[in-house]
Structure formats: C-alpha cells, structure tokens
Amino acid sequence: MIEGEDVVKQYETGGQILTALKGIDFSVEPGDFVAIMGPSGSGKSTLLNILGLLDVPTEGTVRLDGEDVTDHTDKQRTLIRKQTIGFVFQQFYLLPTLTAQENVEVPRLFDDDEGISERAIDLLERVGLGDRLDHRPNELSGGQKQRVAIARSLINQPRIVLADEPTGNLDLDTGKQILDEFQNVTERDVAVIAVTHDELVTEYTDRTVNLIDGGIR
Amino acid sequence: MMERLYKRFPALLMARRNITRTKVRSVLAGLGIVIGVIAIASLGMFGVSLKYQLSQNLGDIGNQVIVTPAGDEGVQEITRRDVQRIERASTSSTVVPVKQRVDPISFDGRGSPTHELVSGMSHPAKTYTASEGRIPDPLRSGAVIGSDVAEEHDLRPGSTITVNNSTVRVKAVLESRDGFGFASPNNKIILPASSFADSGYDQVIITADSGTAANQSARAIRGDLNERRKRVNVQELGSIVDQINSAFSAVNTFLIGIGSISLLVAGVSILNVMLMSTVERREEIGVLRAVGYQKTDVLKIMLTEAVLLGIFGGLVGVVLSIGAGLAINHYVVNDVMATFRLQNMLYVVLAFGFGVITALVSGFYPAWKAANERPVEALRS
Numbered sequence: 001m002i003e004g005e006d007v008v009k010q011y012e013t014g015g016q017i018l019t020a021l022k023g024i025d026f027s028v029e030p031g032d033f034v035a036i037m038g039p040s041g042s043g044k045s046t047l048l049n050i051l052g053l054l055d056v057p058t059e060g061t062v063r064l065d066g067e068d069v070t071d072h073t074d075k076q077r078t079l080i081r082k083q084t085i086g087f088v089f090q091q092f093y094l095l096p097t098l099t100a101q102e103n104v105e106v107p108r109l110f111d112d113d114e115g116i117s118e119r120a121i122d123l124l125e126r127v128g129l130g131d132r133l134d135h136r137p138n139e140l141s142g143g144q145k146q147r148v149a150i151a152r153s154l155i156n157q158p159r160i161v162l163a164d165e166p167t168g169n170l171d172l173d174t175g176k177q178i179l180d181e182f183q184n185v186t187e188r189d190v191a192v193i194a195v196t197h198d199e200l201v202t203e204y205t206d207r208t209v210n211l212i213d214g215g216i217r
Numbered sequence: 218m219m220e221r222l223y224k225r226f227p228a229l230l231m232a233r234r235n236i237t238r239t240k241v242r243s244v245l246a247g248l249g250i251v252i253g254v255i256a257i258a259s260l261g262m263f264g265v266s267l268k269y270q271l272s273q274n275l276g277d278i279g280n281q282v283i284v285t286p287a288g289d290e291g292v293q294e295i296t297r298r299d300v301q302r303i304e305r306a307s308t309s310s311t312v313v314p315v316k317q318r319v320d321p322i323s324f325d326g327r328g329s330p331t332h333e334l335v336s337g338m339s340h341p342a343k344t345y346t347a348s349e350g351r352i353p354d355p356l357r358s359g360a361v362i363g364s365d366v367a368e369e370h371d372l373r374p375g376s377t378i379t380v381n382n383s384t385v386r387v388k389a390v391l392e393s394r395d396g397f398g399f400a401s402p403n404n405k406i407i408l409p410a411s412s413f414a415d416s417g418y419d420q421v422i423i424t425a426d427s428g429t430a431a432n433q434s435a436r437a438i439r440g441d442l443n444e445r446r447k448r449v450n451v452q453e454l455g456s457i458v459d460q461i462n463s464a465f466s467a468v469n470t471f472l473i474g475i476g477s478i479s480l481l482v483a484g485v486s487i488l489n490v491m492l493m494s495t496v497e498r499r500e501e502i503g504v505l506r507a508v509g510y511q512k513t514d515v516l517k518i519m520l521t522e523a524v525l526l527g528i529f530g531g532l533v534g535v536v537l538s539i540g541a542g543l544a545i546n547h548y549v550v551n552d553v554m555a556t557f558r559l560q561n562m563l564y565v566v567l568a569f570g571f572g573v574i575t576a577l578v579s580g581f582y583p584a585w586k587a588a589n590e591r592p593v594e595a596l597r598s
Contacts, residue, residue, distance in 0.1 A: 045597075078511050081509050106508065156509065
C-alpha cells in the first residue's frame with residue numbers, strides 16, 4: 001500500500017552532509033502492525049516523516065497505492081495526509097484549549113461535515129473515553145490523552161496510522177492498553193507503523209524492522 | 218447561536234479559544250487598539266465640534282461683503298459714483314456706504330476725551346437692528362452705539378456723549394451679534410453721514426440674503442469696479458469662514474495623524490503578541506499541518522485571532538469614544554446630542570475600521586510565519 005524504494009535522506013548541517021537514511025526499501029500492507037526499532041539517531045523518525053509525507057527523501061521514491069508521491073507539492077501532500085494518514089505522537093500534542101471531543105474533530109473542523117460529532121463520540125467510546133467527552137487535556141491522564149490522540153488519528157478514516165514513540169510517556173499498563181487499541185485498529189484493515197524504543201511494542205506487532213545507522217538490519 | 222457560527226467558521230472557534238488561553242496578554246494587546254481607536258475617534262470629534270462651534274459664531278455674518286478703497290493702489294475713498302455702481306452690481310442686497318474718522322469722544326461729559334473710530338451712515342437701520350431705543354431712518358441727528366460701548370460706559374438711549382466738543386444724544390443701542398473684527402457692530406459708534414465733511418466713503422457694507430448671494434455680489438463688484446484698474450478691496454466674510462474651515466480641516470487631519478501613531482504602536486504590540494504565540498504554539502501548528510490542515514487554514518486561524526483582537530479592542534474603543542464624544546460636545550457645543558451627528562459617527566466608524574485593519578495587518582506576518590513552518594521542524598522533539 002505504501003512503499004519506500006531506495007530511500008535516501010541527507011541533511012546539511014554546518015557545511016557537513018549527514019546521511020540519515022542510506023537507501024531503504026520498506027513497504028506496508030493494509031492491516032499490518034509494524035514496529036521500527038533502533039537507537040537514537042538511527043533514522044527512525046526520519047523514515048516515519050517520509051512515510052507520513054511530512055518530509056521528502058533526497059533520493060528514492062515513495063509510492064502510495066502504486067502512485068509516485070515523491071515530488072508532490074506541499075498542498076498535494078497535505079491533502080493525501082488528510083485522506084490516508086493518521087498521526088500519533090509521543091507528547092500527544094492535543095490542543096489544550098479544546099475538549100477531548102473537539103480535539104478528535106480537529107482534523108475535520110474545516111470540512112462541512114454533518115456527522116462529525118457522532119463519529120468523534122463513537123471513536124472516543126471505542127477507546128473507552130465515552131465519559132470524558134467534555135474534558136480538556138489537562139483534566140486527562142497520560143493514557144487518556146494518548147487514547148484521545150488515537151481517536152483523533154482515526155477521524156479521517158485513514159488507511160495508515162503512524163505512531164512516534166506512542167508508549168514513550170506512559171507506564172507499562174497504560175502502554176499495554178494503548179497497544180491493544182492499535183491492535184484493534186489493525187483489525188479494521190488499517191496499517192499501523194510505530195517507531196519505538198520500547199521492547200513491549202514488539203510483542204504486539206506483526207513484524208519489526210531494525211534500523212541501525214540509517215540502514216535496515 | 219455561537220454553535221452555529223463556529224460550525225460555519227471553524228477558524229473562529231480555534232481563534233477564540235486561543236485568545237482566551239492567555240487572557241492578560243490578549244487584553245493588553247487589545248488595549249493598544251482601544252487606545253488607538255479612542256485617540257482617532259475623539260480627536261476627530263473634537264475637531265468637528267470646534268469647527269461647528271466656530272461656524273455657528275460666524276454664521277450670521279457670512280452673508281456680508283465689505284468694500285474698502287484699494288489703499289495700496291493710492292485710492293483714498295469710495296466715491297458716490299462707485300457706490301451707485303456697487304448698488305447696481307449687487308442687486309437684491311442692502312448696500313450701506315459708511316464714512317469713518319477718528320474723533321475725540323468723551324462719554325461722560327467730563328475728563329479728557331479719548332480718540333475713537335466713528336462711522337458715518339445715513340441709513341444704519343438697513344444693516345443693524347436696535348436692542349434698546351429706535352434707529353431713526355434716515356439718521357439725521359444723534360448717535361447710535363454698539364452694545365459693548367453701551368455696556369462699558371453705562372449708556373442707554375437718552376444718554377449724551379460729547380463728540381468733537383459737541384453734545385450728541387444716544388438714540389439707540391445696537392443688538393449684540395456674534396462676530397469678529399471690522400464686521401462686529403458691538404463696538405461701533407455711528408453718527409449721521411451728514412456730520413462728515415468729505416463727500417467720499419471709507420467703506421461699503423453689502424448685506425445679502427445668503428452666503429451664496431454675497432459671493433455673487435462680491436464677484437460682480439470686483440468685475441465692475443476693478444475691471445480696468447484696481448479701485449476697491451472686496452472682502453467676503455463667507456470666504457473667511459471657508460478659509461477657517463479649511464484651516465480646521467488641516468488641523469484635524471494633523472490631530473488624527475497623531476492619533477494614528479497610537480494605532481501604529483498598537484499594531485506593533487499585536488505583532489509582538491502574535492509572534493510570541495506562534496513560537497509557543499509551534500508544535501500545535503505542526504500537528505494541525507500533519508493532520509491535513511493546509512497552509513491557508515493555519516493562516517485563516519491566525520488572522521482570525523488578530524482580527525478578533527482588533528474587533529474586541531475596536532468595540533471597546535468605540536464605546537469609550539462615544540463617551541468621550543458626549544463629554545466633548547457637552548462642554549464645547551453645549552449639546553450632548555450633537556455627538557450623534559453623521560460627521561462624528563463617521564470618525565467613530567473610521568477609527569474602528571482602522572483598528573481592525575491595523576490588527577489584521579500586524580497579524581499577517583506572524584500568521585504567514587506560522588503557516589510556512591515545516592511540520593517536520595515544528596514536531597522535532
């Protein structure tokens with residue numbers, strides 16, 4: 001469904017060229033739960049950003065359903081992100097001014113969408129937060145915030161959810177709950193790619209990709 | 218209702234929540250706009266009131282034209298023939314020729330006389346009205362005096378004054394009029410024209426029905442008498458009123474310019490507040506971009522924030538300026554309702570508009586900056 005072919009990413013810092021990814025081939029099919037593991041600086045986040053169309057590779061190709069999206073404009077990539085990709089972050093990144101339900105609705109706020117409230121409530125109920133709809137993020141625990149974030153990543157009915165250290169800020173039990181949620185998500189044919197340090201994640205994933213020094217081992 | 222509005226304009230919901238997030242900061246940024254709007258609106262209204270007050274004072278002499286001999290061309294007097302030509306040129310207006318000289322006058326019959334300007338007119342009743350006594354028409358004997366002269370020397374009809382060593386009885390005191398300078402009747406001392414030896418005149422006062430008619434007469438007189446050689450100076454009070462008006466417009470523009478500086482400062486403070494908030498909300502904006510917000514959506518949210526600040530600041534400013542306007546009009550024009558005259562309201566609307574536009578313009582750079590931040594950079598933890 002989404003695939004990267006011979007993806008190279010180089011950064012220029014202080015006149016030096018730093019190669020974060022050294023020609024990576026990667027692909028994910030619907031319903032896959034994939035973990036990308038590796039030490040800091042191994043290029044995991046870079047790979048995630050490229051697969052999430054937040055960043056473009058220096059060389060190589062990114063294809064979505066066989067279509068080359070590497071050279072799409074910012075506007076096109078933004079549209080594809082909206083239609084196909086959900087994001088979950090380590091720091092949750094909920095908007096502190098909005099309630100749980102509004103946070104879930106955020107990605108569709110600018111669309112004239114009649115059923116949006118119902119869908120948001122339904123998603124929050126699915127992640128077990130049906131009684132927290134009007135709570136602001138500061139009234140929620142870390143696990144609850146991450147579940148709101150998962151509900152938010154699903155509001156656009158994406159086919160891929162990208163998670164950057166989704167359990168990084170959570171204790172063991174809460175982490176497990178979150179991973180259960182991701183597993184539920186994959187059962188609906190949504191692919192989940194999680195970048196993580198957390199060995200626990202691998203117990204839930206279908207496969208694990210180890211990135212070291214910009215290459216897959 | 219708000220629910221529907223937010224559904225319709227989602228940027229409004231986000232913007233409003235963001236503004237209330239840092240209440241004190243937003244209020245301070247809005248305060249700049251409040252001050253700017255008050256400065257522009259109340260300075261504007263102050264100018265309007267002053268102008269209104271002045272033109273009210275000048276209003277009743279705006280229909281007069283004064284013709285004097287062109288002294289700089291060596292013309293010493295206006296002849297009888299000139300007066301006839303003036304009469305012909307200014308149809309349907311009252312033409313009153315005046316002689317003038319300085320006479321020693323004693324008002325109480327004792328003490329040394331003072332030298333005063335005395336006018337000689339045969340028909341003062343044509344231009345002036347009496348508040349006490351009656352002005353004989355034509356004036357053959359006695360004197361008619363202005364209200365200030367009467368008040369200063371405690372004179373009334375029947376009193377006597379000594380002019381040139383001969384005693385003259387006061388026949389009437391002229392009605393006091395607002396006005397200034399040579400046109401004011403308040404300090405006139407009028408004697409019969411026949412008591413003046415020379416046959417020419419020093420001044421001709423033409424009183425028309427309206428300012429426009431006065432202007433026509435003035436042009437006709439200039440055209441006729443000054444055609445070949447400049448013989449007379451023609452002064453229209455109406456044109457002086459116009460000059461004062463235009464001077465006031467300039468002053469007003471200047472005042473509003475000063476007021477605008479305070480709006481400029483307000484704009485800088487909004488720019489500052491918005492820049493700070495884009496830096497603080499960098500990640501949030503990054504998330505919005507990640508979940509599919511286009512640059513223009515982010516721009517919309519940020520600009521809405523700026524405009525909301527402008528609108529709230531502007532509305533408070535408008536309320537306070539109307540308060541200031543009520544005070545200004547109470548003290549300057551003595552008519553509180555004059556605040557709601559169209560011209561004043563235009564200034565209020567103008568100030569409000571400037572306030573909102575200032576906020577919009579200053580919000581633009583921070584909004585543009587926020588919208589163009591790359592989400593990858595913003596989300597790098």
